[in-house]
Amino acid sequence: MDLTHYPYPSRRYVVLGRRGAVATSQPLAALAGMEMLLKGGNAVDAAIAMAATLTVVEPTSNGIGGDLFAMVWDGRLHGLNASGKSPLSLTPERIPEGGMPERGWLPVTVPGAVSGWRALHERFGRLPFPEVLSPAIRYAEEGFPVGPETARAWRRAEGIYLPLKGPEFRPFQETFFPQGRAPRAGEVWRSPGHAKTLREIAHTYGESFYRGRLAEAMAGFSEATGGLLSLEDLRAHEAEWVEPLSLEYRGLTVHELPPNGQGIATLLALAILEGFELRPEDPFSYHLQIEAMRLALADAFRYVADPRYLEKPPQALLSPEYVASRRKLIGERALPQALPGVRPEGTVYLAAADGELMVSLIQSNYQGFGSGILIPETGIALQNRGLGFSLEEGHPNRVGPGKRPYHTIIPGFLTREGKALGPFGVMGGYMQPQGHLQVVVGLTNFGLNPQAALDRPRWQVVPGRGGEDRVVLEPGIPQATALLLRDLGHRVEYGMEPGYFGRGQVILRQGEVLVAGSDPRAEGLALVW
Numbered sequence: 182m183d184l185t186h187y188p189y190p191s192r193r194y195v196v197l198g199r200r201g202a203v204a205t206s207q208p209l210a211a212l213a214g215m216e217m218l219l220k221g222g223n224a225v226d227a228a229i230a231m232a233a234t235l236t237v238v239e240p241t242s243n244g245i246g247g248d249l250f251a252m253v254w255d256g257r258l259h260g261l262n263a264s265g266k267s268p269l270s271l272t273p274e275r276i277p278e279g280g281m282p283e284r285g286w287l288p289v290t291v292p293g294a295v296s297g298w299r300a301l302h303e304r305f306g307r308l309p310f311p312e313v314l315s316p317a318i319r320y321a322e323e324g325f326p327v328g329p330e331t332a333r334a335w336r337r338a339e340g341i342y343l344p345l346k347g348p349e350f351r352p353f354q355e356t357f358f359p360q361g362r363a364p365r366a367g368e369v370w371r372s373p374g375h376a377k378t379l380r381e382i383a384h385t386y387g388e389s390f391y392r393g394r395l396a397e398a399m400a401g402f403s404e405a406t407g408g409l410l411s412l413e414d415l416r417a418h419e420a421e422w423v424e425p426l427s428l429e430y431r432g433l434t435v436h437e438l439p440p441n442g443q444g445i446a447t448l449l450a451l452a453i454l455e456g457f458e459l460r461p462e463d464p465f466s467y468h469l470q471i472e473a474m475r476l477a478l479a480d481a482f483r484y485v486a487d488p489r490y491l492e493k494p495p496q497a498l499l500s501p502e503y504v505a506s507r508r509k510l511i512g513e514r515a516l517p518q519a520l521p522g523v524r525p526e527g528t529v530y531l532a533a534a535d536g537e538l539m540v541s542l543i544q545s546n547y548q549g550f551g552s553g554i555l556i557p558e559t560g561i562a563l564q565n566r567g568l569g570f571s572l573e574e575g576h577p578n579r580v581g582p583g584k585r586p587y588h589t590i591i592p593g594f595l596t597r598e599g600k601a602l603g604p605f606g607v608m609g610g611y612m613q614p615q616g617h618l619q620v621v622v623g624l625t626n627f628g629l630n631p632q633a634a635l636d637r638p639r640w641q642v643v644p645g646r647g648g649e650d651r652v653v654l655e656p657g658i659p660q661a662t663a664l665l666l667r668d669l670g671h672r673v674e675y676g677m678e679p680g681y682f683g684r685g686q687v688i689l690r691q692g693e694v695l696v697a698g699s700d701p702r703a704e705g706l707a708l709v710w
Contacts (some may be wrong), residue, residue: 182630184696188461189657191636195696198709202695203227204686205531206242206608206705209325210234213316214533215708217308224538225253225305226313228531229298232544233317235529236294237375238325240357240550241334242608243529245378245390246563247546248290249297250438252425252594253305254539254601260438262585263297263420265290266487267567268409269582275409276580281568284345284553286408288567290586291418292390294544299387300420305538311383318383321376321560324369328704332366334680338549339363345553349406353555353562375560391415395559402556410563417583425594426495428452431625433602436594437617440485444591445495446614450477451621452504453511459626464665467640470622471652471671472511474615474642480507481614482644486577487585515670528590528613530606532688534695539688541592541604593617595624595689602689605631607700609683612641616683624689631687632698639682655682 184195196202201224203214213234214227222230228251236244248264267290281288302310327335335357342350343358356372357363364370381389389395396415403410425436428448435451437444453473459466484493497503510516528545545564546552552565569586571578578587589610595602607616616639623634638657644650653676654663667673676682684703689696697707 182624182628182691184630186630187633187636189633189636189638191632191701193632193636193699193701195630195632195698196707196709198695199693201535201710202688202697202707203231203531203533204688204697204699204705204707205231205235206529206684206686206700206703207235207239207328207331208704208706209238209320210531211706211708214531215710216316217313218535218710220308220312222308222313223305224533224535224540225301226308227533228540228542229301229306229313230316231531231533232294232298232542233314233379234320235531237317237321237372239331239529240562241331241338242546242549243544244546244551244562245295246292246551246561247294247544248292248564248566248588248590249294249542249544250442250590250592251297251301251540251542252436252438252592252604253301254594255305255537258425258436258594258596260423260425261297261300261420262423262438263293263300264441264585264588265293265418266414266583266585267581268411268414270409270411271567271580271582273572273580276572280572281570281580283548283565283568286349286403286406286410286552286554288565289408289410289552289554289563290566291410291414292564293418293420295382295387295390296418296420310386314379314383318376318379321372321379324371326367327364327370329366330680330704332364334549335363342550342553349408350553352557353553356555356560357550372560374558378559378561391418395561398559399556399561408554428499430455430621432597433621433625434596435621436596437591439488439495440491441487441585442588442591443481443485443614445485445498446477446481447591447593447617449480449498449504449507450474450614450618452499453477453508456508459622461627464662467662468666468669469511470618471640471642472516474618475516475650476507476510477614478611478642478644484577485587490577490584492577513669528608530592530608530686532604532606532686534603534688534690539601539603541594541606543590543592543606543608545590589613591617603687605685605687607683607685609680612683615641616685620685620687630698631689631696635685635687635698635700641682653681
């Protein structure tokens with residue numbers, strides 16, 4: 182990679198260090214991670230500190246009541262699935278005819294992020310757990326100035342959450358819209374309940390969240406306001422260590438987590454593209470990538486589910502025979518293919534590295550703030566991840582009791598010849614496997630450095646009902662490319678919202694040096710030591 186070559190408009194350069202690196206979408210969270218490294222902690226301590234801090238300083242995308250996935254390298258790669266299951270009382274019959282509601286108790290699943298923090302710390306952490314959570318507690322208690330991109334997302338959420346009626350929504354509205362509106366950029370926002378909860382999580386090592394006072398508060402508010410989440414659901418939850426999936430692509434090994442996440446879509450699309458020659462900024466190369474992604478997403482929507490309910494093992498989708506059969510479908514024109522409808526989501530991604538460990542971590546409340554349910558006086562805003570379930574009878578991902586839904590959030594990791602290169606990720610719902618593909622193609626096919634690979638203008642396949650999927654292009658992709666894609670049969674439009682195309686982070690090792698980049702579409706930061 183050429184560390185001096187930046188072919189796309191950007192005011193950022195890679196940052197270089199030897200002892201440690203952190204990168205995430207919010208500067209204060211990145212500083213929390215670096216604080217742990219400077220105190221003698223390792224990359225896992227830094228990652229947990231950033232994850233906890235992001236629940237405070239970027240609540241528009243994640244929270245204590247969300248889910249988490251991670252990969253950790255310590256000489257080999259370990260995967261962690263800390264996503265929660267649906268309540269045991271959630272049956273298909275409880276879903277109204279109009280489908281799963283986007284807000285309220287029905288789409289709430291057991292929050293898994295706290296169990297992920299604990300599992301990571303138990304296995305790899307070096308500093309005391311309370312010290313790792315101390316930056317998050319500090320920002321919640323003392324307050325922090327809301328960043329510009331976070332303020333924009335918060336303000337957009339006014340029209341979604343302020344009109345909600347019912348006692349279940351009032352604590353959320355009072356906490357996040359204390360003056361009847363979202364805080365503006367530069368205003369200081371505090372959340373004493375959030376600080377109190379984080380302190381209890383720290384000193385009980387997360388036990389209170391699933392089997393103590395905090396669990397009783399969640400279950401009690403659920404029972405009082407018509408929810409399904411119970412103490413039994415919370416007590417049964419455990420984070421699970423899993424074996425990552427991998428694929429060789431152009432000299433690199435790309436690693437993703439297995440279902441119930443959608444990382445398989447990235448690997449399948451890359452496998453399909455292995456049979457084509459891609460050229461930078463060539464319009465037809467865009468067509469090939471888009472078609473590969475459409476095919477991969479179709480398979481993900483059909484087969485990804487709770488691992489206990491899979492109809493087809495993920496390895497079967499990556500077999501040479503199956504990949505070749507999918508590759509043959511790509512021709513000179515866009516495929517007329519229907520894909521399920523999608524919903525936007527809010528997610529945070531972070532990466533951390535030191536001399537021994539590397540961490541790829543992602544956590545989310547799903548649609549922005551999530552369900553609109555906040556447990557009074559705790560700062561625990563619950564996710565609405567149940568929207569990931571299918572309502573189709575017989576589908577492996579059909580809504581049901583005690584099931585993990587289809588999950589959009591996916592961490593990524595790269596190795597070469599058995600040695601770690603490093604973590605990468607791109608946030609943003611169904612943009613995530615598409616962002617992973619575009620970053621990997623930029624690094625491999627086009628030889629870009631991490632920052633340039635993040636700067637590169639992106640596209641997104643947006644599946645629609647009835648097969649009318651669209652291809653949304655980021656400004657910066659030439660009009661000539663858009664016109665050719667339209668001539669090939671794609672429904673093409675430009676999208677103006679930067680966050681629509683994901684916000685990524687990358688840390689790669691080059692010899693003795695850590696090379697880090699942070700996406701210009703967010704207010705994030707990459708720091709090195």
